[in-house]
Amino acid sequence: MDVVPFAMGTTARSWDEQHLDLQAAAGQIAEAPTGGFTAGVSGAASRFASAWQRHATELGDTAEARADGLRTSAADYVRTDQGVASDSFLILDVLREAR
Amino acid sequence: MTVVVTLPPAPRAVPELECDPGGIRGYGADLLAASAQVDDLGTFAAGEARIAGWTGLGATAYHEAIRPTGRLADAMSLALRGVARRVDQHADALQALLERRTTLAGEHDHLVTTIAGLRDRVAAGTEAEAAAIQAACDDCAARVRTYETDLDRWATDLMAEEEAMREAFARVQTLDQVERRYGGLADPADGALDSMPGSHAPPSEVKSWWDGLTREQQLAIVAASPGSIGNRDGIPPWARDAANTVSLDRDLADWGNLEDQGVLTDDERQWLDNARAAQDAIAAIEDGTDPVTGLAVSTTLYVYDPSAFDGDGAVAVAAGDLGSAHDIAVTVPGFGTDGQSAPYQADRTLDLYEATRHVDGTGSVATMFWIGYDAPDNLPWEGEGWDAAGVAGEGMASAGGDRLADMLDGLRDSRDGGPAHVTVIGHSYGSTTTGLAAHDHGIPVDDLVFVGSPGVGGDTDSAADTGVDPDHVWAGSNSRDPIADLGNHGWVHLESVLGGAGLGDDPAEDDFGAIRFEAESIDRPGHLDVGEHSNYFNHDTESLYNLSQIVSGNYDDVLTADPVTDPWYDSPQDPEWDRDPTAPDTDGKP
Structure with a gap:
């Protein structure tokens, strides 16, 4: 088994960014203006936006879960493997969630 | 002797059509920008998210888990993009219907005025004029029939367009529908981007490449990879505008979200x-x-x-x-x-x-x-x-x-x-x-x-x-x-x-x-x-x-x-x- 905790940490941060991007996308869908549609269509447009806000939010949550999972795996490895102890101060920084 | 002149029937008024095609395009633009975000996740999951050098059970579990995430993101992106395009077409269709309505309303007003004039002629007319007045009434009645046919067609087209738009929304309302319709489908943008000329290619070569793509490929690139064409010399202005608008909308949403969260x-x-x-x-x-x-x-x-x-x-x-x-x-x-x-x-x-x-x-x-x-x-x-x-x-x-x-x-x-x-x-x-x-x-x-x-x-x-x-x-x-x-x-x-x-x-x-x-x-x-x-x-x-x-x-x-x-x-x-x-x-x- 080979473990690359630094790469896992940086990839986790990329998943975090994806999470943030999808949060933004979910907000954008939710705020998409339905006022221009005719009365016969605006309800369907609202329902669609509402459903897709949830879909985008859930996809973002999945991304966040991937990030957290990677961080947990890498942190476990750093804690249990004495071989990387000397580098742990470098790795631990990247294993912190930046935003 | 009494002469009977038959006046034309009164034409029906044109129903109001309350809508704003510009606002509808705004809705579509938001969906398209969001689809670009979702597409990015699909690209990320298939590429940078894979961690080279990590092996073992944990690595296997991770890489197996991200594959369906990427597949779902790709399918969602295609679905959202498809609806966004349909919304854009809907805006165009309603714009055309509004213009047809204006024409119909003009014809309606003209017919009403004409019939009022005929009524006056009947009231003041003599027996000798009756035949001519009747002929004018018959001409007008024919125009009323044509108008009514056009009005019915307009109303039918409006209903059909509304129904088609509702169906487009309903077709991909749930993720199961998204998976059935788009799961595993290749993005038309991918193959097209593979053949894109290099960064030093002259604008004429870029133009030739662009002109060689299908409309579907062009629109796919606008949504999936707006940054690759938005500022590229040789790409036609309409496509640069469409791509840059996606990028702008996405940036405003992204950085606005980070600002709201205080992490900008x-x-x-x-x-x-x-x-x-x-x-x-x-x-x-x-x-x-x-x-x-x-x-x-x-x-x-x-x-x-x-x-x-x-x-x-x-x-x-x-x-x-x-x-x-x-x-x-x-x-x-x-x-x-x-x-x-x-x-x-x-x-x-x-x-x-x-x-x-x-x-x-x-x-x-x-x-x-x-x-x-x-x-x-x-x-x-x-x-x-x-x-x-x-x-x-x-x-x-x-x-x-x-x-x-x-x-x-x-x-x-x-x-x-x-x-x-x-x-x-x-x-x-x-x-x-x-x-x-x-x-x-x-x-x-x-x-x-x-x-x-x-x-x-x-x-x-x-x-x-x-x-x-x-x-x-x-x-x-x-x-x-x-x-x-x-x-x-x-x-x-x-x-x-x-x-x-x-x-x-x-x-x-x-x-x-x-x-x-x-x-x-x-x-x-x-x-x-x-x-x-x-x-x-x-x-x-x-x-x-x-x-x-x-x-x-x-x-x-x-x-x-x-x-x-x-x-x-x-x-x-x-x-x-x-x-x-x-x-x-x-x-x-x-």
Whole structure:
């Protein structure tokens, strides 16, 4: 088994960014203006936006879960493997969630 | 004897149609921008998210888990993109239905008036006139029947369009539906992007590649990879606008979200400010009204890169349709210009558009401001001074000239149909940039205009050196503008006197050989005033009037001025100093 905790940490941060991007996308869908549609269509447009806000939010949550999972795996490895102890101060920084 | 005349039936009124196609397009634009975000996750999951060198059970579990995430993201992106496109078509369809409704309403009113007239004729008519009146009634009745048929067809088409839109929404409402419809499908953008010419390919090659794609591939790239084509020379204006609009909407949502959460970095703050400035610039132009048609002015977001030039930003927005306009004007601004100047430049662009339409409403025009190079941050006497600002030298103008030449080549090559009449207008330090672009690259323009120029580049000693016919090289120089007084005069060349400082010759001087046009302000002061440097694009000024005549190719209507002279025995002499300025009407408003 080979473990690359630094790469896992940086990839986790990329998943975090994806999470943030999808949060933004979910907000954008939710705020998409339905006022221009005719009365016969605006309800369907609202329902669609509402459903897709949830879909985008859930996809973002999945991304966040991937990030957290990677961080947990890498942190476990750093804690249990004495071989990387000397580098742990470098790795631990990247294993912190930046935003 | 009583004669019976049968009047035509009264036509039904046209039902109201309350909708806003522009608002519907806004809804679609939001979905399209969101689809680009989702697409990014799919790309990420299939690429950067995979961790090389990590093996073992944990690694296997991770890599197996992210595969379906990527597949779902790809399918969601395609679904969202499809609905966004359908929404756009819906907006077009409703626009057409609104126009048909207007026609029907006009026909309805005409029929009602005609029937009222026939009723009067019946009331006042004689027996002898009965046959003629009946014939007129029969004609009108036939028109009523045609109208009613058209009205029914219109109503049927409206219902069908509404139903189709509702179905498009319902088809991909749930993720199960998304998976069934789009799961595992290849993105049409992927294969098309694989064949995209390299970054050094000329615009003509990029245009050929683009023209070889299917419409589906083109639209897929706009949604999935807007950054790859938004600023690429050779891509047609409509596609650049569509792609840059997706990027702008996405950036506003992304960085706005980070701002709301309080985690925006300093760089992102600057980029967000640039994005908002671009949005404001577009809104400023779209708030304008075409003086000929009375319709709102359309825009093209031709360049958008909020992080360019160390965060200063690059942006170009056109008023009008760059892809089809007969007359195109590109304005190159100078000192102190960056991405956040976009709304200010947009106002000038709109003024030039309105003035050109006002003086010559027969053609079609597009005017664009181009913040596509790294301009000096400040005026010479502001901030850190000449050298620190990089103003005194030509370095930034030279680099900008390279970019300007590329952009103009791309604009020429990307258009279908006949070539446009293109005018490039360099203002302030932008005139140095424009002069260097012309001298160093031979830019493909019909008219070359310098306004408020501090010099057009050290190697350009005359209009002929620009590579443009001297009869189409123009200079506007307000006698009170101190920036326009900075260029070399006579035999004194500042770049040699000041050890490399100075920006070249004054294009308004007689030795240069450009055609000088009047550019004075009626409220000019009796002394040099930097405020005059910013008046060239104001409505009801000599300058804007003349610029609009040049842009529209009405050269005989340009109000020319005598050039500056520089006798060996005295300082430069400007005959415009003592002339009484005028205020030609450029917008039809009092």
